[in-house]
Amino acid sequence: METVYLIFALLFGMTIGSFLNVVAWRVPRGESIIRPGSRCTSCGKEISWYDNIPVLSWFILRGRCRSCGERFSFRYAAVELVTGLLFAAIFMKYGLTWLFLSNTIFISLLVCVVLTDIDHWIILDSVSLGGIVLGLGFSLVPGGVGFLPSLITAAVAFSIFLLIRIVSKLILKRKPGYTIAPEGHEDEADEFQGGMGWGDIKLAGMMGAFLGPSSTAVALFIGFLLGAFTGITVILAGRNRRLPVPFGPFLALGAAVAVFAGKAIWHLYLRIGLNL
Template sequence: MTLPIVFYLFSFVLGAVVGSFLNVCIYRLPTGESVVFPPSRCTSCGTRIRPWDNIPILSWLILRGACRACRAKISARYPLVELINGLLCLALFLKFGPTLTFAALFVFCSALVAISFIDLDHQIIPDVISLPGIVLGFVLSFFLPWLGWLNSLIGIAAGGGSLLLVAWLYERLTGKEGMGGGDIKLLAMMGAFLGWRAVPFIIFASSLVGSVIGLTLMMLQKKDSKLAIPFGPFLALGALLYIFFGKAIILWYLSIGAR
């Protein structure tokens, strides 16, 4: 069924608006601030941002990336987060249409966007996102026939348990902590939303992409293996690849093995 284009435009706008809220979460959650009060304000002069200066993407462009009051520069990350979330919402709507699956995965993907940018900045994955995410994913599994509560429950155990085992083995072999608890809870959340079958794919895809990017950065920066790279964004990328291309990639891989 083909829907009027206004529905697709609305999905992008919805994603961008939620992306604006994600910017607040990304900035405030690591510092323990409330994401509700006080209202959005300039981080340089403290001036409250008016509604007409808080329109996703457009306001940043109109203001040329600066605060109206003090003209301090506003990071391009703000419209970038809004754009990414808007495109994700549109892509999900194109794939799943106006369904509960779309709504559930939109919440999930928005959480991944916030987690990724927080992890990039602070090398932490806030429990305030991942732990409620595990519960929400499991609750939604009762209403999503393609997921199912047992699939979700096993996904939680497989996601959290697999990384916990890897972290334990690494620490036993090297005497160093190689993976934080945040990554373990994040993969458990992914298992809750996507089911246990997604877990091996996400681990493989995130490890592959993370290894390639990590080695590239080390060569460019001429640093050794102690270079710390947050793993959360790679897990998020693996989950997104599974949502949009997982079946196609798995079928392609199996077709190669069958030759």
């Protein structure tokens, strides 16, 4: 029976992944996520249900539109597969509990963060602010982090990121034009001048609301570590250091690790710390 549930979690996650692809494509473009049905973005032909099966259809059609032959990025199938695997892993860790529901919703929001931040340098308010509300709500379920810890962690994480923004803005103020806005975002140069975007600040709040204090600390630590490591790597690889790197995906990755191992890493950290 467990295996049946596990397969169901995988397939359910892949379907949600397919929906997240639609959300990440349409919402930043101001389109409805309900109507019209899925279409080829090249020829506009509606994609029938049998060509829209998560992961499978991409391989059957070899990543091409049945009608015009336009290539569909493998990323669509990858997002569906990864979301499915994450749902299955969450089921293995939390079983069929409220925490399964809460963590699959959290992971889905994080997938959306990664996609829109990479594509458009934005984290949707409906995701981050909506996520704060959902995180606070799910803190009350059996095994949840509890309302007060959820609320306080959200507020603290939000404030830390806001402080980073204020401080980095003050520092960079003395170096006008230090940060170059990414291509297509030249008119928002000022927003990129601050280092920490509003989207990241709200995302930190959402992570705090869902994860509670110890797992949020782990998630933020991993996020900053990965972000710094990547930043240094791309600079060493010869990239212009004035070009910003989207931070949302690193925070989301840290949060995903915390979903599975936040408590374990926190306790490991405490044990090492107390032995010193």
